[in-house]
Amino acid sequence: MLERLNQAMDHIEEHLGGQIEATELARIAATSEYHLRRMFSALAGMPLSEYVRRRRLTVAGAEVLAGERTLLEVAVRYGYTSGEAFARAFRAMHGIGPGEARRTGAVLDSQPRMSFRLVVEGSSSMKYRIVEREAFAVVGRRTVVPMVHEGVNPAIAEFIRGLGQDTVQRIAALSDREPAGILSATVLHGPSREEGTELTYYHAVVSGAEEVPEDLDVLPLPAGTWAVFTSSGAFPQALQSMWRDVFTQWFPSNPYEIRQGPEILSTRPSPDWTQADAELWIPVARTGG
Known part of the structure; x- marks a missing residue:
């Protein structure tokens, strides 16, 4: 690749x-x-x-x-x-x-020519599995926020605070598929992953429910293949590092490409939110290479 x-x-x-x-x-x-x-x-x-x-x-x-x-x-x-x-x-x-x-004869800016190479850092390996899923839906509440690469996204934090416990509990009750419980799903509006790029954020669950309350947002997803990555460590640094490594290390080294769909993140934080176990679901298709 x-x-x-x-x-x-x-x-x-x-x-x-x-x-x-x-x-x-x-x-x-x-x-x-x-x-x-x-x-x-x-x-x-x-x-x-x-x-x-x-x-x-x-x-x-x-x-x-x-x-x-x-x-x-x-x-x-x-x-x-x-x-x-x-x-x-x-x-x-x-x-x-x-x-x-x-x-x-002004001094001008220069964009260097880019080339890509694999850099091996340490001896750690990424933990992942490939999952085939039937059609399902992401169900919850959505908003549009800017992408933040490091630290807590303040727009997402404010959105979640404004939902209220009653709404969050009603959403959680619809969870009946893996990954279980309340999760985050992000849909990029374009191919760019630059800081500040707008994306649609869902505070939601994965569900196969046929009837959903009218005040909730639904993102239906077709059957397909998902690559599932796991991480454990400081929150949110460890999961953001995992997200980065998926695109800069895993994809260039494996015969898969990303397909259209949301990136789904399930996070299980410690009581003080300083540590977290996370699971990241990325929609993929095998390249055959």
Whole structure:
């Protein structure tokens, strides 16, 4: 998987002055476009489209300073239909317009070329199992919150406090599938996993109930395969590290790709919430590789 991802990165470099299609990058990486975008965002810390844009503007910046082409020629060479559009994008990245940069020989920002490699840290291994599930539903209450990579998400904490014990108990009573009890389910609005990216958060249970109270939100899910990961340690650091390692270590090393669906987290905290056992369910499909 890592070798194919690097081949896709090579393709980007070879076509910075031309058209770069995510579908072609996914073909080179031998995966789906959806999985490629999610994987890249998790590994690189930015969306694939943003990386391509920044690489183009980095190379374009070098050509602006070199002065061998007109600014319009540089703009067209890197996919901009007008000098004005190029100037806006150039200023957004470099903090200065291309004309002024050429006149003054300004210092510009640079997006380094990315490549991926496996880094072995310590001797620990990830604990996981593969589960085949029939169709079920996530049932509870939902809200839209920003993604937070480290520490408690204040928007989620405030949302949960506002639910009230009666609502939480009614939700908990509907739990009849594994993972049992109240859990968190998150649905990304796009492939990006950047800090602050919006996602839909469910404070919910997994249920097969045919009748659900009208005031609760329901997310029906089809039958499919799930990868289930476990962790135990300091809360919330251990589970956030597990979430990170799933995307940066497990997926690149195993013949699975993420499929569309929520990421479901079951957490069993200690009485003082300083420690927790956690179980993370990720929807996956086998790649055959």
